[in-house]
Amino acid sequence: KSMLARRLPGILPLLDGNEALEVTQIHSVAGLLDPANGIVWSRPFRAPHATASTVSMIGGGPMCRPGEIVLAHRGVLFLDEFPEFRRSALEALRQPLEDRTVTVTRVRDSVLFPADFTLVAAMNPCPCGWRGSRDRECECQELSVRRYAGRISGPMLDRLDLKVELAPLFFTEWVNAGVVRTESSAVVGRRVGKARTLALQRRTTTGAASNASLPAAGLKDVCGLSRSDLNGMRREAVKRGLSARSLDRSLRVARTIADLAGERNVGPEHLAEALLYRAAGPARA
Template sequence: MLVKVFGAAVQGINATPITIEVNCTKGIKFFLVGLPDTSVKESHKRIISAIQVSGYKFPRQQIVINMSPADIRKEGSAYDLPLAIGILASSETIKAEKLSDYLIMGELSLDGSILPIKGALPIAIMAKEQGFKGFILPSENAREAAVVEGLEVFGVDNICQVARFFNGELELETTTVNIGEEFLKGQSTFELDFSDVKGQENVKRALEVAAAGGHNLIMIGPPGAGKSMMAKRLSSILPPFTMEEALETTKIHSVAGKLEKGISLMSHRPFRSPHHTISDVAMVGGGSYPQPGEISLAHNGILFLDELPEFNRSVLEVMRQPLENRKITVSRARYSVEYPASFMMVAAMNPCPCGYYNHPERACVCPGGAVQKYLNRVSGPLLDRIDIHVEITPVPFEKISDSTPGERSSEICKRVVKARQIQAERFRKIPGIYCNAQMTSKMVRRYAAPEAAGLQLLGTAMERLSLSARAYERILKVSRTIADLDDSPHVLPVHLAEAINYRNLDRSNWAG
């Protein structure tokens, strides 16, 4: 008997429907075709054990299974459950009347229990678009898929429940999620707060400007000055997720299998902090079976690169294009996938190998030329994509011992959100542009052009500080953000002066 069961293949962060055709006829052989990978081929053994342990008979017939479309590679163990259900239906062990109404995915254990899968959210979105009535998947993924409205989501624990459901012997419970409640849950709750930071007012201001305009930022300072501490608190002052951003970010983490257990929708912007030994592929994504890299997992959030010069040069260089295009395309011989990668890059580094160049109390012991050599580990083109450079000095004892709490993250966030609202209104008619950091050269000339006095100040600064030409546009972008924080329609000299102060590494005499 020929039956059709429906599953899905995840490509990038989107899913494609897969039709699994199963035909049981006279014979003894087992054929699985349609470009399955090794893990799909191995499902034969898992399916036999799961069916038999669950009390059903595996058919002693020739079984031919075709996974269509045949030109799409089928990867992973999530096809175990639809393949098993197709075999049971083709052998008439279960009824096949309702199979076309449901999309089925799940990995089988040898005892018939169903294990979680990756990519449940994009598969659920596709199932809704394709007009399926419901989605049957592992219980651990049910809340994640239930975010999609208008689709019945059934979480199951073993193959017996699915078989009895199609035979009309069991009613499965629909999983429901209150999307509004899930979206708002925990948005305003952060473990780390800027009120814990003592001193460092100039750095906190730089982080506020970076958050308000979506600017990339680098902090340079000696060990123990608080670079990592403040970077970890940056998430607490970023604008809350929009629903669209939350869904897109959750899809990426779902595909990568990085969603925490029981989480249906991410409520906080991601903060990714890879170690400096990371490989190129782990950073930007790819592999034999492409997966999102750290830059995509940081989409709509923060990518923190601590000890920036210690990263492999090739790892930093492959990030240059994604920083500009805000997406990464991974190409293979037969296909290519595209992952979004719109993130804020926050980096931290010591000023020299010993860490104490420009320290107010400790002398630098590096030999001549070592500071410039250390800085040269980070290429000019990468620094060109970082808008704000800020130096950090150690906090004096008087500040550390002061018990007065600093300004809370919630107060800073209010100013950031207000500035982002101004930018959203400014760019509302321009698709793909949401903040000042994304402005093109033409838009900079239109929205961030300084007045005569400001232009004179900028020209003088570039000449006296020997600022490079690449600093010009970055200064204007940052000054536009500072003006937005001041609710000023025009970029004034005071805004330019502050933005110029955030280009330390562009100064020709910075490294001595």
């Protein structure tokens, strides 16, 4: 899981001039800028420890310094051992994930920081970590498993668009990892770049530079959904008990899946895949 998260910046499009300037300014304010390197052109990757305080995550202190979510602006924020983070720190992420900004307030100052980051979270399936393993039996009681997952609130889970379960590798899979040919980060990165170009081409009509920031108004038109697709999505929403926010976020994911496939319109297969990612997740108490 950690390896996948750390590879993510390598397949994301390069920062453009404005984005690089934003990231550089943030690092300068935080005192992290290396004068020898000047402008920061690489996408940030931040991986705070699970013991991180709410202030270190959001920002604050006497000088209103930016926190981890601001330092991850235009990049990736990776939270390993997700349920182990303080509940207050996780809940503080909810609004920035919606607004893509965060206001840090102290006694005399209030500073609005940009916080447009990709959140990647990883967790074990249970407290012992062996639930569903093919090699070892889980020793956890069902109630403890649900309590473990319950450390993450429903509204927080609702803001995670893609939920994927990863099974441990068999020994033979580990041995053959360098033998079996798979796509390199460079190949995947080129496909991601093409998809981002399609999103940028729609910017004149949507005002959004990426699918993640597409406004809810007009989202259905951007996806090019047919009446049949809308009816099918309505049925799935009722069946799964999805909120309006969940539907909007699933549409943005479906739009991205279609872009990665080079498709002009979002089809039922793209919608089905997006909803499948949303349906997965830990069992809760």
